Each structure stands twice: as C-alpha cells, then as structure tokens.
Amino acid sequence: MSQFPLGLGARLTCETCKRRKVKCDKLYPCTSCRKASFECVPVERTRLPRGRSAKTKKKRFQEEMMPHVQMPNLSNRVSMLEGLVHNLLTSQTESSLEDLNYSESLNVGSTWSGVDTLGPGNPSLDGAIQPAGSQHDGFNYPSTSQEHYISPNDVAPREGDDSRLLQIYIxxxxxxxxxxxxxxxxxxVTQGEPYLTYAADHPAPRALVCAISYMTITTLSNDRCHQEFDSSRDFLLNKYHSWTKRALEHADYINTDDIAVLQAFVLFLVSIQAHDQSRRAWTMLSLALRIAQSLLLDISDPPFMVTPLEREMRRRLWHIISxxxxxxxFNHGSAPMLQPDSLREQISPAIDFLDFFAPPKDNSSPFSGPSSLADPTFIMVMAEGQHAFRSLNYGGIAGLCTTSIDIHCRLQxxxxxxxNSQALLKGLLPDKIPFHLFLEQLVEVTHAFLxxxxxxPVQGTAKGYFSQDIISPSTLLSLATSFLQALNNMYQDPRIEPFRWYVRLFAPWHAFSVAMNIVCACDDSSLxxxxxxxxxxxxxSLQELLQDAHRKLLQQPLHQFAMLSRTCIHQTLAADYLPEVNLLQQY
Structure with a gap:
C-alpha cells in the first residue's frame, strides 16, 4: 500500500559538514564548504505533514484507497491464524528435539620429527627446550585454528553412526x-529401549551416550575417523565436545545425585585429557572427585538402598577416579588429592545382573549372550599399581629410607x-587376545616404573634419594632406561593399537629427567x-606422550642434555662394560 502524498522537500546538514562536525547553513553550496574549498554534498528529505493538515490528509487518503483494498473475510483470517500457530509449534518442537536429543543426532561413524641424536644445533631440540604455553584457555574446546573452526551444527547425523560408535567403545x-x-x-541406542530403570526422556542416558561418543573419537586416529565418518578427527572432537558439554549442562552435572551423570562427566574429563594440552582436565578432576564424595562413592555401605548392579558400578567408578x-x-608433579588408603573395596568379578535389565533383542548386538559389567581385570591390576605407587611416593615410607634395608623394603x-598382578593375569591368552597382551605388557611397564x-621417588630431592653407596648412578640410569624401553616397546606394538589411547595418558617425564641428569653428570665418556x-x-620415539606441562618440567634437564658434546655421541661401548643391576635381580 502506498503512503499518502507528502509535502515539499526539506534540506538538512550536508554530508561534508556532518563529517567535519561543523555548523552548516543548509545552502547549496553551504558557506562552510565554499570557504574551505570542499565539495558540498546536499542532503534533502521529504517534508512530512504535521498538525491538523496531516490528520486530514491521512484520513482523506485512507477513504480514497479503501474501495481498492480487498478485505479478507473472517474465515480466511481464522485459517491464516491457525496456520501461523501450527507452523510456530512445529518449529519449536524441532528446535527442542535438536537441542535435547543429542543421542538421536550423534554422528558416530566415526612435535618433533624423528631424530637419531640430540645435541647442540638441533633445531627440533632447540624448539622443544622453549616452554610452550597452553593452547586452550576456555572451557569450550576450540579447533586447531580460527580459519578451520567448524560449528558442530554444520553436520547432519547419519543413520547407524550411533550404534557404530558404541561398538567401537565396547x-x-x-x-x-x-x-x-x-x-x-x-x-x-539401537532399539530405543530405556537404559536400565531410567525414563525415556531422562537427561542422564543422553549425557552418557554423548560422553561415550566423545570418548570414542579420542581413541581413533585421523585416518580411522576419515574411514569411519568421512570427517577429520579435529572436526569430530570439536563437534562431540560441544554436544557432550551441552548434555552435561542439561543434566545439571554439578548438582547431580545420579551416578550415570557422574560416569558421563568422568568420560568427558578423560576425553579432554586425551587431546587437550591445557590443565583443564586436571583442574576439573577435583570437581569430579567432590561429586563422587557427595554421592558417597568412597563408602562401601552407603546409608541408602542400592541394587547389586549399582553397588558394583559405584565401586568401579570410584577406582577409576582414584x-x-x-x-x-604424577603428570603434573604434584601430590594426589586422595589418601593412600582411599581404595578399601575389592572389585567383584564380572557377573550378570539379569534382574535389572532386559537383554537386547537385536541379533546385531556385539554381545554373544546376556552380560552385565565387563571384566574388571584392568581395574584390579591398576588398583594394585596405584596402591604401590602411593605407598612408595606419598606414604610414610617415602620419607624414612636411608639404608640398604630400607631400599629392600621399597623394592619389595x-x-x-x-x-599379585601376575596372579590376576593367570589363565589369559596374550597370544590370541590383544587386550590380554595389553594387560601383560602393562604389568611389565608398571613394575619397571615402580x-x-x-x-x-617423584617427590625425592634433586640430588638423589639414596647415597651412591647404596644405589650407584649407573644402576639408577639402567632402571630409568629399562622402564623407557619397556614403555616404548609397548607403545610401538601394533597389536595393542585399540588400547594405545590409554598409554598416551601417561607421560614418562620423571624417567627422562632422571636419565638426562645422570647422563649429563657421567664422568665416563664411553658410558x-x-x-x-x-x-x-x-x-x-616417545615425544608424542609429552605435553607442554611435561616439557616445562623437563626444561632444565633437557637443556643440559642438549649441551653435551657431540663427540661422546659417536663413542662405542662394549657389551661387557654395561652396568649390571645385581641389586635388583632378586626383585
């Protein structure tokens, strides 16, 4: 509809005076522009009618235009309003489903170059000596660069990806x-059945499925992500991080009293640690620990009723948090938050809790039969390992060892x-099952580390924990290199590729620090x-396991190690000259 006729034009301040912020007399050309020898750009607008004349003209214009306007009848108006309301409700429903049902939209299908020597003048070593800052400061995980940032909403989900992702997780x-x-x-995930006793619309299973998706992506290589999901690993990490974070916030993970939400939060932290070099996961672990304590996971018999399945899940989750x-x-060179006696409960072997869930009906299920929680052998082995590590490094025995009798107790x-670990591994088939091989190598590496x-100890003094009369530097150097060699053999073994992601969570900075310090102080040029x-x-070979925080801990030993003379690198050493670790042969 056209507006009613307007009046004559009105001249305003010219563009030049407006930019110069000077007074304009609204002539053409204006006096200010003429004196300054500037080009005057006039500005005019149509003068709007005012007062009684404006009302009269507007009323007369509407009366003249009324016969030309076709007014809809009442039924057409009602139909139009009903259509608008229907479209509005449909769009709101689709938006809510997109924001809340993350499990429905999960897209599941999915720094140094190697050197032979280290010495002065090596550009890789010179770059590694410089302490690198954290690349990620916020809670949200950014992509590698702003130019390659991809919004998580840019990818449409593909059918069947969620089940594939869960298969990889299992x-x-x-x-x-x-x-x-x-x-x-x-x-x-596959049949839409409720998870355990949760309602269909409960936010806890959604958060758990999102966390599983995020965790699974961190265990895959970039080539595997392209093969499974037709996307890069960085792209998928950014997408699933965003979805998991939103799902946890929707489940109110900070104030939760639901163990499933805490399980999702723990997987979220492990996923961040697997690919993020900041200390964010380390800081947020304290929050997970406090939530676990608020749920009384550290108490064997909580003052409320729990099912046998829930009791076992609580025990295992507490062991994982510990x-x-x-x-x-250890990775940050600090003391743990929990006390050495924090693990007081024994883990039950894998049993079926058939009273609490219905077995899947789909023939494509990865389970050969009804099953419950998986085999807890890994948790049982690591419970032995962390108990020994806490006793050696943080317990009361760590500050009393000064004689050979004391070191005998520690090595014992x-x-x-x-x-104890070999007793737990009895009956396994490392030659046939890759996970059994992983457990066998894990025990070997952990024993060398202990x-x-x-x-x-990690918390020992800088000059050495024992005197050279008890432990010679050559023996200590042999221990450090033996552990590093065992870790390298495990990390490079292609047979444990599905579980290599866990090895990446461990940074051997302490062994490198010990080895480099002793090598730099060695008097024998051949040795x-x-x-x-x-x-x-x-x-x-193992530099992929070291992050910025670990290189900062290694800054001084690495600098001294790089300054060694190149002449000693080419020295040969007879095999019979290598130190014999006679003290440790009985252990």
Missing amino acids: MQVDPIFPFLQCSSLWAH LLDVQAS IAATFQR QLVAVK QGYYQRLVAGLYS
Missing part, C-alpha cells in the same frame, strides 16, 4: 573403564605388585655416549 574403551552397563546401552587422581598428580613393594620410583644415544632415541 571394543576399545569398555575393557579399560568397565563401569557401564553396555548391553543395556546397546538396546537403548586412578585418574594418581595419574594426573614393587615385587609384591608384580606377583622399581624406578622405589629408588628415585655417557652410549646412554646419550639411547636416551635421545627413546625421547624421539
């Missing part, structure tokens, strides 16, 4: 973190771990040259 994550009821989760506490404290703790901690080449090769 094969690669659940054997290590066996605190989820995966058979019920499978029925929930393990993450020890792991995070490492030997006890090896003996031997090193028994002689050189120094041999171990310098050995430690340099191990550092090059």
